Structures are given as C-alpha cells and as structure tokens.
Amino acid sequence: MIVCSCNVLSDTQVRETVNVASARTAGEVYRCLGCSPQCGRCARTIRAIMDDALGRACNICDTPCPLNPAE
Numbered sequence: 001m002i003v004c005s006c007n008v009l010s011d012t013q014v015r016e017t018v019n020v021a022s023a024r025t026a027g028e029v030y031r032c033l034g035c036s037p038q039c040g041r042c043a044r045t046i047r048a049i050m051d052d053a054l055g056r057a058c059n060i061c062d063t064p065c066p067l068n069p070a071e
Contacts, residue, residue, distance in 0.1 A: 009035070
C-alpha cells in the first residue's frame with residue numbers, strides 16, 4: 001500500500017527500512033529511501049508503521065528489552 005504519495009513510498013519499504021537499515025525516525029526512513037518529506041501528511045502513518053514493526057521485533061524473544069521499560 002502506498003503511504004506517501006509525494007515520494008511513492010509503500011508500507012513494505014518503510015518496514016524494510018526499519019528492519020534492515022535500523023531507521024528509528026521518519027527522517028531516517030526518508031533518507032534511507034533517498035528522498036525527503038514533502039507535504040508531511042504521511043508522517044503519522046510512517047510513524048505508526050515503524051511502531052508496529054519495532055513492536056513486533058521486540059516481542060520475538062523472551063529477554064526483557066532495555067528499550068521497552070514496560071517489560
């Protein structure tokens with residue numbers, strides 16, 4: 001699904017950037033994908049996709065995560 005129409009970025013690209021390139025901010029996602037934010041309407045969606053991808057990654061092991069103090 002296209003999440004940024006200005007740069008034609010898909011949710012798959014955002015997830016791959018988080019998982020492979022370890023992007024932790026929307027700005028890092030844009031830079032890793034070779035573009036920059038244009039209108040900004042996609043920033044919340046990109047952040048939600050990143051939070052989902054990072055949350056799934058944190059739940060794959062039994063070790064308490066130092067980045068998630070709620071565990």
